[in-house]
Structure formats: structure tokens, C-alpha cells
Amino acid sequence: MTRLRRAAAITATLFTVGMPVAAWAEPNPAADPNSCPYKVSTPPAVDSSEVPKAGDPPQPLPVPASAVGGDALSGCGVIVAAGTETRRIVEPLGVNLPMRSPPGLLVTTRPLPRLFDRLILLPDLHVRQLPDGALLAGTSFTGEETDEPPEAQAEALVQRIRDMIAGAENAELGHWTVGYRPVPEDGFPVIGRPGRIGGLYIATMHSGVTLAPVVGELVAREVIDGTRDPLLAPFGPDRFQDN
Numbered sequence: 001m002t003r004l005r006r007a008a009a010i011t012a013t014l015f016t017v018g019m020p021v022a023a024w025a026e027p028n029p030a031a032d033p034n035s036c037p038y039k040v041s042t043p044p045a046v047d048s049s050e051v052p053k054a055g056d057p058p059q060p061l062p063v064p065a066s067a068v069g070g071d072a073l074s075g076c077g078v079i080v081a082a083g084t085e086t087r088r089i090v091e092p093l094g095v096n097l098p099m100r101s102p103p104g105l106l107v108t109t110r111p112l113p114r115l116f117d118r119l120i121l122l123p124d125l126h127v128r129q130l131p132d133g134a135l136l137a138g139t140s141f142t143g144e145e146t147d148e149p150p151e152a153q154a155e156a157l158v159q160r161i162r163d164m165i166a167g168a169e170n171a172e173l174g175h176w177t178v179g180y181r182p183v184p185e186d187g188f189p190v191i192g193r194p195g196r197i198g199g200l201y202i203a204t205m206h207s208g209v210t211l212a213p214v215v216g217e218l219v220a221r222e223v224i225d226g227t228r229d230p231l232l233a234p235f236g237p238d239r240f241q242d243n
């Protein structure tokens with residue numbers, strides 16, 4: 001539990017993504033975790049630029065002139081865990097990180113009477129019933145590129161629900177969403193420090209929800225103590241580096 005709290009604290013403290021990386025990630029291979037402040041508690045915001053404000057529409061936060069967290073904290077490095085955006089952020093720094101972003105369609109039906117209280121996994125269909133009675137369903141776990149418009153895919157998925165779920169014969173489409181999965185080219189997580197740029201730590205992967213408890217703990221340990229768990233050995237970012 002203590003470790004998890006430390007993980008949460010370090011994550012909240014150091015997770016800085018986007019432009020600040022390009023602006024501040026000076027090569028600093030000697031980033032010493034022992035000299036890093038805020039190892040166990042999140043620092044207060046340095047200035048108002050760190051406090052997101054609701055906008056209409058929301059505007060991107062400005063990149064502040066000085067490092068978020070102050071000079072001491074920025075010396076500890078930057079963790080990029082930006083999902084599908086990770087590649088775009090680290091490649092300008094010279095880190096080769098090939099990724100795919102296969103789409104994933106989810107449909108939600110209009111509410112139905114209570115039918116089941118488990119997750120149902122079938123070929124080409126996984127579905128559960130939400131508290132309001134709507135069925136939430138998806139197709140493949142890995143994502144597939146397709147030219148078929150999402151509206152048509154959504155209708156087809158609802159038809160599959162009607163065909164396969166007893167009691168859902170009259171299901172109607174409520175709404176659909178398409179999410180993009182962060183999938184490194186070889187399908188495996190990318191977790192660790194690239195050799196060619198100091199002060200940078202990358203963590204991006206698919207099945208990041210399932211993996212979150214263990215990855216959160218292992219990343220926190222490496223960032224805080226400098227100890228890299230052997231489990232992470234195959235997943236370093238340098239496996240994509242040509243030289």
C-alpha cells in the first residue's frame with residue numbers, strides 16, 4: 001500500500017507530457033533519484049499555468065517559461081505516458097518509437113430490462129449491461145483497421161447483440177464511440193529510459209488497464225529508486241533503435 005501511495009505520488013508529480021518534453025529534456029544521464037524532491041508527496045502548483053481551468057472550448061495550457069515543478073524536480077526527468085501521442089512526443093527527441101493506433105468501436109444500446117450481471121465473451125462480441133440497463137459492447141480486443149464507416153459497424157454490432165443475446169432481440173443503438181489503442185509496433189509495452197537521451201522515461205502500451213497495477217508499481221520503483229525489475233528487461237525502448 002505504501003508503495004502504491006508512493007507510486008501515485010510520483011506519478012502525479014512527474015507525469016508531464018507534450019511540449020514540455022521538447023522544451024526541457026536536456027540530456028541528463030546522471031539524473032539521480034536520490035536528489036529528487038517530492039519523492040513521496042505531490043508538490044503544490046508552481047504557478048497558475050499548472051492549474052487547468054475549464055474553458056469553452058477548453059484551450060491547451062500554455063507552456064510555462066520555467067520547468068513545471070521547478071528546476072530541482074525537472075532535473076529528475078520527465079515521464080511520457082501519453083498513449084497514442086507518445087510517439088509524436090518522443091520522436092523529435094531522436095527516439096524511434098514505431099506505434100500503431102488501431103481503432104476500437106464500442107456501442108451502447110438504449111436501456112433494456114435487466115438481462116444479466118456478468119461480462120459475456122463470445123466470438124466477435126463482448127458485452128456487459130450497465131446500471132441503467134444499456135448494453136455496452138465491443139468487437140475485437142486487438143482492433144482492426146477497416147474501411148467500413150463506424151455507423152455501419154455500430155449497426156452491425158447491435159444486430160449481433162440482437163442475434164446472440166437472449167432478451168435483447170429488440171435492442172436499439174444508443175450511441176457509439178471509436179477509441180484508438182496505443183500499440184507499440186511489436187505489440188509489447190515500451191517501458192523504460194531510452195539510452196540516447198537522459199532524463200526521459202517512457203511508458204506506453206496496449207492492455208494498459210489490465211497491466212496498470214504491476215506497471216505502475218514497477219515504473220514507480222525504477223523512477224524512485226533506480227531499480228529496474230528484471231520483468232521489464234524485454235520492454236525497453238531501445239529495442240526499436242537502429243544504432
Ligand SMILES: Cc1cc2nc3c(=O)[nH]c(=O)nc-3n(C[C@H](O)[C@H](O)[C@H](O)COP(=O)(O)OP(=O)(O)OC[C@H]3O[C@@H](n4cnc5c(N)ncnc54)[C@H](O)[C@@H]3O)c2cc1C
Pocket residue numbers: 017018019081082083084085103104105106138178179180181182203204205206207208209210211
Ligand atoms: C476500444 C478500446 C478497448 C480497450 N480495451 C482494453 C481492455 O479491455 N483491457 C486493457 O487493458 N486495455 C484496453 N484498451 C487499451 C487501454 O485503453 C490502453 O492500453 C490504456 O488506456 C493505456 O493507458 P495510458 O495511461 O498509457 O494511456 P492513455 O489512457 O491513452 O492516457 C494518455 C493520456 O495522455 C494524455 N495526453 C496525450 N498527449 C498529451 C499531451 N501532449 N499533453 C498532455 N496530455 C496528453 C491523453 O489525453 C490521455 O489522457 C482498450 C483501448 C480501446 C481504444
